[in-house]
Structure formats: C-alpha cells, structure tokens
Amino acid sequence: MLGDDIEIILHDVTDLENSVVAISETNLSGREIGSPVTNLILKMLKEGRSQHKSFITNYEGVAKDGTVLRSSTFFIRNAKDEIIGMLCINIDYRKMEQVIDYLNKFVGVCKPAKKKSPPAVEHLSPSIEDLAKSSIKEIVGGVNIPPERMSQEERLEIIEKLNENGIFLLKGIVSIVAEELCTSEASIYRYLSKVKKVHGSV
Known part of the structure; x- marks a missing residue:
C-alpha cells in the first residue's frame, strides 16, 4: 500500500x-x-x-x-x-529529495538549508557481528587509534561506551568484541568487571 x-x-x-x-x-x-x-x-x-x-x-x-x-x-x-x-x-x-531539487531549480528557488540530523544514528545491521562491528567502529573512530595499538586504559574506555550503548545485552557478543578489539575474551570480561565496580551494573 x-x-x-x-x-x-x-x-x-x-x-x-x-x-x-x-x-x-x-x-x-x-x-x-x-x-x-x-x-x-x-x-x-x-x-x-x-x-x-x-x-x-x-x-x-x-x-x-x-x-x-x-x-x-x-x-x-x-x-x-x-x-x-x-x-x-x-x-x-x-x-x-531529487524531486525537490528539480522543482527548486525549475522555479529558481534556492534550496533551503538542511535541518540538523538527530545525534543518534541507528545501524540497521543484518547480524549480531555486523551490529558489533558498526558500534565499535563508531566509537573507535572518535579515538583515532587502531585497536591493536590501544592501551588497556583505551580499551577499557571503549568497553565502557559499548556497555553504555547496551551492546552487552546481546548473547555471544563478548567473543565478537574481543576479536574486533584484538584482545581475549578473558580481557573483555575483566574490563566489564571494572566497569561494574565503577557504575554498579553491567
């Protein structure tokens, strides 16, 4: 319809x-x-x-x-x-948008400035792995350091942000996050434990 x-x-x-x-x-x-x-x-x-x-x-x-x-x-x-x-x-x-552009040009009207996009962007991922990768890429992009070169403190910061975004509500996500951050699953659990001590929940 x-x-x-x-x-x-x-x-x-x-x-x-x-x-x-x-x-x-x-x-x-x-x-x-x-x-x-x-x-x-x-x-x-x-x-x-x-x-x-x-x-x-x-x-x-x-x-x-x-x-x-x-x-x-x-x-x-x-x-x-x-x-x-x-x-x-x-x-x-x-x-x-193409129709609006055409009509603006046809009638000689300047295209109005685009409204600011909402700060939150939803990633429509077809799999848990894609969802994890896009979430990590978004956060790591703001750090500008490749995962294999990150310090423990930098990885902890990434884990904290991922946790705030609810990524660890998904089952089986730890192994994917560990692979993307070039570390072990045991390390991810240690980072999560530290986050829990600071914030009281995971």
Whole structure:
C-alpha cells in the first residue's frame, strides 16, 4: 500500500539476538527474519529511555550498504506496560529529495538549508557481528587509534561506551568484541568487571 520505498519490520524484543520476526517484501535495510535488534534500541533499553515513550520518529537509520533511511519505531507493550515488540518503518527518501531539487531549480528557488540530523544514528545491521562491528567502529573512530595499538586504559574506555550503548545485552557478543578489539575474551570480561565496580551494573 505504501509503495517500494518503505520498509516495515516487526521485532520481538524478548529475543534481542533474533528480534526480526517479520519484514515486508520492500527490503531496504538488507535485514531478514532472525536479524538482531538495532544499536539505538539496545541503548534505549539499557538506559530505560523508552519507559515512558510510545514511539520515536524521524531519525536516521543507516543500512549495511550505507543507504540513509528516515526511520520511526513504535513500541508494543504488554499489560504490564513492558516493551515486548516494536513496529519499525524505514523510508528511502532519495527520490523525494531529487524531486525537490528539480522543482527548486525549475522555479529558481534556492534550496533551503538542511535541518540538523538527530545525534543518534541507528545501524540497521543484518547480524549480531555486523551490529558489533558498526558500534565499535563508531566509537573507535572518535579515538583515532587502531585497536591493536590501544592501551588497556583505551580499551577499557571503549568497553565502557559499548556497555553504555547496551551492546552487552546481546548473547555471544563478548567473543565478537574481543576479536574486533584484538584482545581475549578473558580481557573483555575483566574490563566489564571494572566497569561494574565503577557504575554498579553491567
């Protein structure tokens, strides 16, 4: 009904590692049934920011191929007001931008300045490994030090930020994080233990 430029996905958040349970044929993000929850939703669940929200709308979602989508998420709650699922809508608005550009040029109107994008960007990853890699890449990018050259303090800082973003809510994520940070699983658990001592929870 909505056309080829809109993707609709249904998530079951009782299984974060395989949360996608249904997806429209208009697959824009490259995900499939069994793909994990996104980094943004993990962070919201970790921080409890979704506690009093019914939905979040009009934020940027980035597909694996780099396509930027306009995304919205609607929370599905049970009788206890706990989030058990999400209905997500992703829109590829590139055609709309092309039409606007054409009309602006046709009528001689200068293109208005783009509004600032929301600070949070959702990575629409098809697998847990891709989700971990994109989350780590985003954080490591701000440090400008290759993982194999990081000190213990720098790795600890990365682990702390990943924990704040809720990445460790996923099962089996420690081995992936260890590989990406060029260290052992035992080291990751030690870092997490230090974070727990400082903040009181993991």
